[in-house]
Amino acid sequence: MMDQALHMHMVPAADVAALRAFYVDGLGWKTWGPDMPGSVMLRAGTAVIVFLPRDYLAKESGIDVSAAARAINAVFVETKADVDSQIARALAAGAALTSPVRDRDGGLYSGYFTDPEGNGWEIVWSPVMRPGADGGLSLALPQ
Numbered sequence: 632m633m634d635q636a637l638h639m640h641m642v643p644a645a646d647v648a649a650l651r652a653f654y655v656d657g658l659g660w661k662t663w664g665p666d667m668p669g670s671v672m673l674r675a676g677t678a679v680i681v682f683l684p685r686d687y688l689a690k691e692s693g694i695d696v697s698a699a700a701r702a703i704n705a706v707f708v709e710t711k712a713d714v715d716s717q718i719a720r721a722l723a724a725g726a727a728l729t730s731p732v733r734d735r736d737g738g739l740y741s742g743y744f745t746d747p748e749g750n751g752w753e754i755v756w757s758p759v760m761r762p763g764a765d766g767g768l769s770l771a772l773p774q
Contacts, residue, residue: 637679637705637760639753644684647671651682703743703751710756711740717754718742726752 642650651671654660663674671682708714718732721744729751732742741755 639681639683639703641685641701642682647682647684703753705753705755707760708754708756714740714742714754714756
């Protein structure tokens with residue numbers, strides 16, 4: 632497992648601009664990654680925090696927004712096989728699968744589950760997100 636953290640929070644679309652104003656303009660936090668209209672991506676130490684409109688989750692993952700966790704924590708693994716094994720271990724430990732493992736846009740391969748406490752998790756292999764030199768996430772965009 633890689634040690635960086637990606638925390639995705641699903642918020643009403645109308646709140647995204649206010650969150651950007653608070654964290655970026657108010658606190659001076661740095662934005663991270665590509666500029667995605669309607670979202671806020673922030674770097675805080677070795678963690679990346681993303682605020683996304685609720686409907687984005689349904690579009691990207693196939694999860695029913697009304698039943699999804701408000702926050703999703705992403706765990707990045709080294710290979711696609713690691714995604715499959717981590718999801719299988721989570722299910723064996725009592726997690727509920729909320730979206731089947733599948734290839735997604737951008738070459739991402741991931742699956743979502745909710746643990747017994749209701750926390751949402753994405754286990755993901757990505758060709759563009761990998762460990763940075765400081766242990767945080769780095770983004771390798773195609774040339």
